[in-house]
Amino acid sequence: MKPASFDYCAPTTLEEALDVLGQRGEAAKALAGGQSLGPLLNLRLARPELLVDLNRLPGLAEVSTEDGTIRCGAMVRQRAVERSSLIETRVPLLHQATRWIGHPTIRNRGTIGGSLSHADPAAELPVVATALDAELTVARTASVRRVRASDFFKMFLTTDLAEDELLVDVRWPVAGERTRQAFEEYARRHGDFALVSVAVAAEVDASGICTAARLVYGGVDLVPFVSPAATLLVGARAGDELMAQVASEAASACSPPTDIHASADYRRHLVHLLTARALRRAWGHDHEEEA
Numbered sequence: 001m002k003p004a005s006f007d008y009c010a011p012t013t014l015e016e017a018l019d020v021l022g023q024r025g026e027a028a029k030a031l032a033g034g035q036s037l038g039p040l041l042n043l044r045l046a047r048p049e050l051l052v053d054l055n056r057l058p059g060l061a062e063v064s065t066e067d068g069t070i071r072c073g074a075m076v077r078q079r080a081v082e083r084s085s086l087i088e089t090r091v092p093l094l095h096q097a098t099r100w101i102g103h104p105t106i107r108n109r110g111t112i113g114g115s116l117s118h119a120d121p122a123a124e125l126p127v128v129a130t131a132l133d134a135e136l137t138v139a140r141t142a143s144v145r146r147v148r149a150s151d152f153f154k155m156f157l158t159t160d161l162a163e164d165e166l167l168v169d170v171r172w173p174v175a176g177e178r179t180r181q182a183f184e185e186y187a188r189r190h191g192d193f194a195l196v197s198v199a200v201a202a203e204v205d206a207s208g209i210c211t212a213a214r215l216v217y218g219g220v221d222l223v224p225f226v227s228p229a230a231t232l233l234v235g236a237r238a239g240d241e242l243m244a245q246v247a248s249e250a251a252s253a254c255s256p257p258t259d260i261h262a263s264a265d266y267r268r269h270l271v272h273l274l275t276a277r278a279l280r281r282a283w284g285h286d287h288e289e290e291a
Contacts, residue, residue, distance in 0.1 A: 074113025
């Protein structure tokens with residue numbers, strides 16, 4: 001199937017793009033990498049009157065350090081994240097998760113901002129952004145605001161972005177030497193959306209006691225699911241027994257859907273399995289045999 005007819009523009013400045021979106025409102029759609037919007041257009045599930053191509057905007061495809069964070073412009077390609085030694089060492093959770101996104105041909109075109117703005121609850125990047133509580137910069141004509149990832153995702157395929165706004169960059173916190181991070185997911189076929197994914201982000205003190213922890217899941221709710229099971233880690237030293245307890249609590253705490261891809265019970269089983277696996281990896285126990 002082919003898309004319904006639409007007008008097309010390719011602005012060369014951010015100001016021009018924001019002006020167009022402000023004038024056309026819901027009739028316009030922004031095009032980044034096109035890996036989500038393209039299929040929606042072809043299936044005629046999206047019928048914009050105007051497509052605003054962001055690929056000529058300057059300054060949105062750079063990775064840099066800024067104010068103790070790693071800044072990724074919204075047009076940074078996922079393949080660039082995967083290949084970035086800066087991100088691999090400073091934001092390991094983002095680096096790990098990006099390798100799970102689709103296939104190399106998808107990652108060559110797909111962008112950081114496009115995936116976050118699309119807000120598919122089974123996608124990897126919304127889960128990682130929520131786990132790290134990344135800071136997102138959102139712009140409209142004559143104003144800029146920043147929003148935490150924990151406040152950005154509202155409902156299925158719905159974010160805090162207004163019709164006349166664009167996500168322009170993401171600031172990721174830098175991992176320290178006592179940071180513990182890991183990402184795991186399971187899909188029926190390589191490159192498919194995950195049935196369940198999990199991101200672990202934690203900090204420990206000099207004695208190995210966990211001082212902060214977050215467990216976030218994809219594929220189990222309409223938005224990335226922040227599990228209360230992470231509180232079991234705080235104030236404790238994460239050994240095998242505690243990790244098993246956290247995995248069991250995480251499975252009990254979620255209410256995943258049943259659909260054509262998997263039952264709720266199967267997804268809970270995956271939550272348990274992947275949580276245990278991710279915790280072991282985060283704490284360096286991944287050489288041990290799976291329970």
